[in-house]
Structures are given as structure tokens and as C-alpha cells.
Amino acid sequence: METNSQFRTIELSDPAFEQEGLRFLTVKTPNLLGRGDICLFVPEVEDGISDLPIYILLHGVYGSAWVWAWMGGAHRAADRLIKKREIRPAIVAMPSDGLWGDGSAYFAHHGKHFDRWIVEDVPQVIRETIPSAKESISLCIGGLSMGGYGALSLGARFPGKFVAISGHSSITRLEQMADFAEEPLAEY
Structure with a gap:
């Protein structure tokens, strides 16, 4: 470390x-x-590999770092695809959104920078702690529902940061948070 x-x-x-x-x-x-x-899937790779890509998966409202793994089996899908050589070995990072209210929407508010947590801190701490990512420069982001909105929004606001962006069943406007979260929109 x-x-x-x-x-x-x-x-x-x-x-x-x-x-x-x-x-x-x-x-x-x-x-x-x-x-x-951050829940991480770290595939087994040969010693000396230090540039695995990092795929960040953002969860939706009510979720946390564990949702992609323990409700969706994302790590199993990644492992299967790696073993079949359909994708290159990669680290799958599944961070919490910061755990504000029903969901932070991955924006800065209430003095907390939920956006910079994802875009800056998550890749940095992975590079510091996981030897196979120490020299990683390839960063992708995707998400589901609020997480899809977060991925699309962060990808647009930090365009040079990601080589790929994906949203799945995404909300597409912040106003849609009102359909899920009890916190008033003015709080975002």
C-alpha cells in the first residue's frame, strides 16, 4: 500500500x-x-501485470457497494467472460454512492462531493491498493437506474476520464429522483 x-x-x-x-x-x-x-472483483492474473482496466459500476437508489455482486452476480459474469476470453481481464469496482438519503445521484451537495468520490477517489485508491491496477489508465463507467444516470452524467462532466460509458435502465433527468427518493429535489 x-x-x-x-x-x-x-x-x-x-x-x-x-x-x-x-x-x-x-x-x-x-x-x-x-x-x-468499494466492493471489488479482482481477477487472478500473472505476477507483474499492473495495468488492468478498471470498470466502475454504479448502483441505483436504495443500494450500496454490495448490490452489483450480491444481487446481480456481476463478478461471476466478469469472471465467466474473462475465462471465455470474451473480455480482457479487468477489475470491476462497485462503490457506494456515498450513502446519502435514498441516493446521492452522484452529484456534489451538502458539502460532500459524491461525483469526485467516484471519478477521483475510487480509481486512485484502487491503484494504491491493488497491484494489478497500479499503472491502470483505462477507466470505464456504467450503472443501473440512478447509477446509469450517474455514469452518463459523470461521463459527460468528466469526458477525458473514461474510455467507455454505459447506462442501463437509467433515469435521464435529476427530476426523476423524485419518483424514488423521499428527499426533496431541492436537496440535490
Whole structure:
């Protein structure tokens, strides 16, 4: 782990207790004014590989870092596709949205930068903690529902950051958060 990290604390799950390539990471970041969680799928690769692409999957309202893995099996799909050589080995990062209200919509509000958490902190802490991503420059983002909206929005607002963007069953306007979240739109 980096000794000159920008993060005050980083906790990475113990490999002895990990299963199916899933790892869990908790990091304290100024962008969230606290801690954020990331569920990771890290495929087995040869020693010395340090440039795996990072695919960020954003969850929808009510969800968190675990949803893509434990409600959708995203890690199993990635592993299957890697083994069939249909996709190149890649790290799948499934961060929480910052856990504000029913969903942060991945925008900055309430003094927290939910957008920078995803765009800056998530890739950086992965590069610092996962040797196979240390030199990764290929970053993709996708999401479901609110997460799809987040992926499309972040991709548009930070166009040089991502090589691919994908939204699935996405809301397409912030006003649609009112259909799901109890927090008033003015709070966003």
C-alpha cells in the first residue's frame, strides 16, 4: 500500500476470507467527509501485470457497494467472460454512492462531493491498493437506474476520464429522483 496516500485511512479485506475474487475496501476521503465502501472483483492474473482496466459500476437508489455482486452476480459474469476470453481481464469496482438519503445521484451537495468520490477517489485508491491496477489508465463507467444516470452524467462532466460509458435502465433527468427518493429535489 502507498505510504504517501492522500487518504487518511484505507482498509482492505484479508485475502484469507475473500471469495470468488471479491474484495472489500473502505477508505476515508475528504470528498465524502468520511468513509466510502468499494466492493471489488479482482481477477487472478500473472505476477507483474499492473495495468488492468478498471470498470466502475454504479448502483441505483436504495443500494450500496454490495448490490452489483450480491444481487446481480456481476463478478461471476466478469469472471465467466474473462475465462471465455470474451473480455480482457479487468477489475470491476462497485462503490457506494456515498450513502446519502435514498441516493446521492452522484452529484456534489451538502458539502460532500459524491461525483469526485467516484471519478477521483475510487480509481486512485484502487491503484494504491491493488497491484494489478497500479499503472491502470483505462477507466470505464456504467450503472443501473440512478447509477446509469450517474455514469452518463459523470461521463459527460468528466469526458477525458473514461474510455467507455454505459447506462442501463437509467433515469435521464435529476427530476426523476423524485419518483424514488423521499428527499426533496431541492436537496440535490
